[in-house]
Amino acid sequence: MTAPARSSLRHMPAVQSRFVVRSFATLVFFSTLAGQFWRSLFGWWGYGTIALLVVAGAVVALIRLKPDWMWPRFPKSLIAFLGLATLSLAWSFYLGASLIGVTLQWVTTLAALFLALCLSWAELLRTLSAALRWILALSLAFELIVAVFVRQAVLPFWVDYGARDVPESFYWSRGILLQGGPIEGIVANRNLLGFVALMAVIVFAVQLAAGTVSRSWGLAWLGLASLMLLLTRSATVTLAAAAVALALLFALWARRRAPEGRRPVYLAAAASVIVGGAGLAVLTPTLLTLLGKSADLTGRLDIWRSVTGLAAERPVFGWGWVSYWAPWVEPFEGLAVRRGVVYLQAHNAWLDVWLQLGILGLIVLAALVFATLWRSWFLAVDRPRRALEDTEPYAASALLPLLLTVALIAQTLAESRILIESGWLLLVVLAVTTKRQQATNQRMP
Template sequence: MAVHTKHPIAAPPAAPPREKTRHLMLRAWCAFVLLQAFAGVAWVNAFGDVVAGTIAVVSGMVSAALWISIRPPVNWRRLPWFPLGYVAWALTSIFWSSWQSTTAFTWLLLAITTLQGLMVASMLGWKELIRAMAAALKWVIALSLLFELAVSVFIDGPLLPGFVIPTTKMDPIVYWSRNNLFDGGRIQGIFGNANLLASVALTAMIVFALIFAARTTRRVPLALWFTVATYAFVRADSATAYLSAAAVAVVLATALLMRTARRPGSRTKYYAAFGAVGGLGIAVVWVWRDAIFAVLGRSSTLTGRETIWQAVLERAIEHPVIGWGFATPWLSSDPAFDGWIIDHGQSVMQAHNMWIDVFLQLGAVGLFIMAGIYLSVIWRAWFFAVDRPRWDLVANRPFSPLTLLPLLVMSMLLVQGLAESGPLLLWGWLSVVMLGFKIKQAPLIGIGPAEQTLAMERGDGISSVTDGNGVAGNQRT
């Protein structure tokens, strides 16, 4: 009769540990939080301001309760101080704000979004976080295309927010859907805005492509989802998104090139070449901007954005140091913004430039903090992407495609911020906070306090520390 030896060389065979139900529910909640952020103004278009605001507040309270009850391991000395400083400065601006009620309401939304970003980053490991992003993006892209299909099939005409069918012809800018799915025009999805749909679709393309390259799940469904996201991206036909995609491609190529360096000094020539190509590209875009935007079907003024920028700057320089008061987004119900800048008969709700918007609201101090946010996050994201994973004497571990995510998303937001204020709210701001906090807490995939959460939820005493490509080492939790 066979018996186990008293001196085993390996552990007895056992079934793999299973995730606890509470952790599966937590991951589902994090995916919903990301869905809520990515969907953005879709909640307002569908249910109105009151319901959308209630959903945001209640979800923030639930996330806060979860964080307090679960108490995930967090290195509190490595918080994202620049984003928290921006939130604090925005709150302080209520004392001199020219629109105090708007400042109070929009700051509450900013605080909730910041809390959600911190919560997701602290609750999930890198792989889980990216999986949650993928799940949320699948829902947003699928709902957008199904929404456009339903409008074209069942209504066969434009649709206003609140599921209202217009009885007279109106300016297309007010339509939730323009019924363009089958006529070749720009589609807007559940956002009611083609630029927002294109930005989210580009983010989905980045996430799906990186997961596909990492081989962490079935690749055929991912390829199909990438195709669907690409279709939504092309049909949205956003010039800003096209420029963002070009920037992402350049940054991706540069990061992959940097990964080939074998010696510390080998990257110098790559940095010099990257700087030269980047500077040349900016010069070409500026000199031939009329021709480039004509190819994209846009004017060199970026569809009237220069007029908006001029009006905002004229007002901003009246309070250049501390600004007029936080207001992201501008609320058209506030007399200070209602009728101030009119576009297609509608009050404009943003400056269409992240930096000009910050300058108007929070002055030079706000600009300094925002510059610190992007410099610090992109700096860490760059080395997170191009440095080989190493936590011991082993120096030849393979790179993980997943480490490219923060760098590519931040590059996209940086370019988008030149023509939109989207990076200051909803999924744009949540991504900045979430990815910046996650890199500081876990600068290597599989290592860091938050990275051990999954193993603890499984009840596993030994957690497998991996670099994303199957190379593992054991670390006690």
């Protein structure tokens, strides 16, 4: 056997192992972004089995791959938030529910740490892209099947709602794709599908700009993501998309100026936030009409009032961490019910944290979120002396953390997803990877 042949054989196990790692990472992203797909398809027991397999695989990967944890460079605010959530068991009003919530928070964090520590930046982008493509393609196929062949609304499997009228939001799909939507896709919620589509637009555009995908396929997937974004008709995601576009504009402007000459950029950004916030407050009724929303923000105003009143009873430390609300315990039982639908979140991440972890929790969450935004901004606009990956243009891929972080922050105003499942996983991944990259850049000569 020739020397090149022997060398090729020696490298095959490593190549195969990285393929397994990337495939599993794609499954992790898919299962957190489309958790409702597994629940609708297999019920809670089936979903629980898949979730256990994912967490077990993440733990095994962290043990076998032995990544460099870099504890001195680990996000301290992330540790503080997890520590506070765990410590809240001591004063929780609903200890059993808190035990479940804290456990879910930690296992989701373990899955995120696998992604952040065991994958290179190129692999993260590649596996996230693959998961998003699977969700979008399956969602379109699912909606087409329901609209063309089933021709009626479809409920999740393994659920019996009895003879009562089923609320519209309980349906897996309403089958109105051919009427122009809105569509729910495999995730059974147009806001969730819209946010997945927005993420896909960001990721696919970055891949196209970085040249890591063929132009024809890249444009095709970008077109599909844009179409799905429009078909969801999500007002929440529309505002998040506007925030992402604005962040991209300022990042590109900042890149064209030296660090000492960026004062106009920051002044303009601050002015845009102030003017945008004021304009949103004044024009909210008009915007709601244009987006087809009710004046009470689809019941959110009532939920916010209820949550605010409850949070004010325990303002400093909160009622105890619970993640998803537990509707079988006080004070969540009957807290947010609208048209027969029991809501399991405050539809505002900041109110949710104030309710569960008090003002102290708000401070810690703000530190985690805005420290991640701070790092992602400077990683996006200050080109380091060495690229994240030698094999891809840094200028495009460095924008990804910033744009995803901005999208998550914009979503916090109307959803609490950043605290649970895919939102928390993405936040942890972004917090850890930006912190590690910042540390790497600082060590460069």
